[in-house]
Amino acid sequence: MSETRKVIVDGVEFEVQLEGEGTEWKATVEGQTFSIQIPDAAPVSKKKRSGGGKKKKSGTVSANIPGKVVTVEVSVGDEVVEGQVILILEAMKMQNEIQAPVSGKVVSVQCEEGQAIEANIPLVVIEPVAEPEAE
Secondary structure, eight states: OEEEEEEEETTEEEEEEEEEETTEEEEEETTEEEEEEOTTOOOOOOOOOOOSSOOOOOOEEEOSSOEEEEEEOOOTTOEEOTTOEEEEEEETTEEEEEEOSSOEEEEEEOOOTTOEEOTTOEEEEEEEOOOOOOO
């Protein structure tokens, strides 16, 4: 792996060309090459930003592109689990399985088989199961 980094040493900025993998690296600074070892070298993973806790998911299901409803797999009153296929939508000549974003009870179905739908219009509304509060 090779990359160029800017580093500041004692207040002076340098451009450093780094080449290597694992613990053995070569660093080239202003034409001089140095062999360096990084004993605890592990792949650096990017930190994920935390939203400050669990994000509450919406129970409203809509399509992000227009299409045609092929089948509706649920009815009002049905209990669904997160990830369960609730309808199949045809868009751009492909059939897409639309899954429940949350577990809960279906409180509204606003589409039917064969219906052409627009993007971002609510199709199914699920009332999420109340999760126990963490103490």
